[in-house]
Amino acid sequence: MTPANLYETDFYAWTLEQTKLLKEGDFKHLDLVNLVEEIASLGKQQRQELENRLAVLLGHLLKWEFQPSHRSKSWRATIREQRRTAQRLLQQNPSLKPYLPEAIAVAYESGLDLVVRETPLDYPDLPTDCPYTLKQIFEPDFPAGISNA
Numbered sequence: 001m002t003p004a005n006l007y008e009t010d011f012y013a014w015t016l017e018q019t020k021l022l023k024e025g026d027f028k029h030l031d032l033v034n035l036v037e038e039i040a041s042l043g044k045q046q047r048q049e050l051e052n053r054l055a056v057l058l059g060h061l062l063k064w065e066f067q068p069s070h071r072s073k074s075w076r077a078t079i080r081e082q083r084r085t086a087q088r089l090l091q092q093n094p095s096l097k098p099y100l101p102e103a104i105a106v107a108y109e110s111g112l113d114l115v116v117r118e119t120p121l122d123y124p125d126l127p128t129d130c131p132y133t134l135k136q137i138f139e140p141d142f143p144a145g146i147s148n149a
Helices: 003-009 011-024 032-066 073-092 096-117 134-138
Strands: none
Touching: 003 011, 032 073, 032 096, 032 134, 073 096, 073 134, 096 134
């Protein structure tokens, strides 16, 4: 079976075979076409993970701000968790930092959807563009009272 066929029929076996070939330095038999595709995909996954974490974080920041009477320790914990996870992702992948402004813009749209889906608020009730600065998004004490609410 060729590496390309293995890629299509048993992805896990393909990864094991490619790993073995790399370790052995047998570059001649690598499935370069699919290997390049998979490596590129790993980078995209990191970008998507950052966007997903930011979307949940921004959605909960909006809920916290626009529904003060519904604030809960669950929302606070989600804000803290998503903030921490996004920061860890950026520490592990510092080359994502220049992508942050774009990631925030993309994530904000998903954050709006989260708020509209989970609350009585609707799109016209919320800011069209992200109202939070980069510093605020990652500030542990933002919004005021979040750390000890």
